[in-house]
Amino acid sequence: MYRNIIEQADVVIFDLDGTLYEGKGHFKLHTENLKSRVRKDLREAFQEKYNEYENGESPLQIGKIYDGERDLIWSWDPFQETLTEARNWDNEVVEVENAPSFMQASDFDFDKWVPIGDGWWPPYAVARHFGVSVDEIKESYNQTKVQMAELEGFLNHTPGLKDYLQELSKRKTLVVCTNSDLEDAKRLLSFLELEQFFVEVIPSALKPVNTKQHFNYVIEKYKVDAEKVVSVGDNFMNEIAPALQLGMSTVWITDVDESPVDDDRLVLTNTLATFE
Incomplete structure (x- = not known):
């Protein structure tokens, strides 16, 4: 249906990381790199908390907001842009005095307010x-990105994607918008043999803070209406919710079974590997 x-x-x-190549082993690798930075006597507890997330037993889930100042996890409505409920790590509701109720994506600073948009977070x-x-x-993130390039099995070509993009690029304007810097983005696209299909790469995009700004830039530059633009990505907060707010259509690459919003412009898929 997404096609x-x-x-x-x-x-x-298109997003790049987690979208234009297969596999999620890099999230595990990043987790292990982070665990090595945890105090030794707390590493087992770290692993237990991460396992709770993976098993769906934690308040920490994709679509939540981590409050780094209070060490709490907030539910967030991406369309009303409101914080609706705070929970601690024991999954108990916490009343917070003087907490902001309204929070735009531009308020995320990735320190005090951290959107949990995909498996990196x-x-x-x-x-x-x-x-x-x-x-x-x-440092752990940068270490993981280097290891992904050097080790086997972390950057896997999506079967059929190269041929599909080659044909698609003859009929559509294809753009990459990524949080990776330009050097990293070019290296990844070259490794994946996909760089020739994109008319433009928007690097260091600082999504989701600047997502709407970049999408509006594309709409204006290529002189198209928002409804004729599709955002394809694996991060709901970075690539999906902002696009829907602008009236674009979206393809969310995710393991989530149910859509967080009832909107026929949003299609879920767990892979882009079915182009044949």
């Missing part, structure tokens, strides 16, 4: 909970 939405568009904006929040600093987490 039908893409076929109806004039412009398709749950281990981030767990690490913060166990005392790992933001700088140490950034």
Whole structure:
């Protein structure tokens, strides 16, 4: 069904990490790198908390907001842009005085307010909970990205994707919008043999804070209506919710079984590997 939405568009904006290559082993790798930065006597507890997330037993889930100042996990309505409920790590509702009720994506600073949009961010929040600093987490992330390029099995070509994009690029304008910097994005696209299919790469995008800004730029530059643009990505907060707010269609690559919103512009799929 997601191919039908893409076929109806004039412009398709693709995320890069977690979207244009297969596998989620890098999330496990990042988690292990973070665990090595946790105090030794707390590493078992770190793993237990992360396992609770993976098993769906934690208040920490995709679509939540981590409150780094209070070490709490908030529910967030991405369309009303409101914080609706805070929970502690024992999954108990917590009353918070003087907490903001209204929070736009532009308010996320990835320190005090951290959107949990995809698999990179749950281990981030767990690490913060166990005392790992933001700088140490950034070091772990950079270490993981280097390891992904050097080790086998972390950057896997999506079967059929290259041929599909080659044909699609003849009929549609294809753009990459990624939080990776330009050097990293070019390296990944070159490794995946996909770089020639995109007319533009928007690097260091700082999604979701600047997602709407980038999407509006694409709409204006390529002179298309929002409803003729599709956003394809694995991060609900980065690529999906902002696109829906602008009237675009979306393809969310996710393991989530149920859509968080009832909107026929949103299609869920767990892979882009069925192009044959």
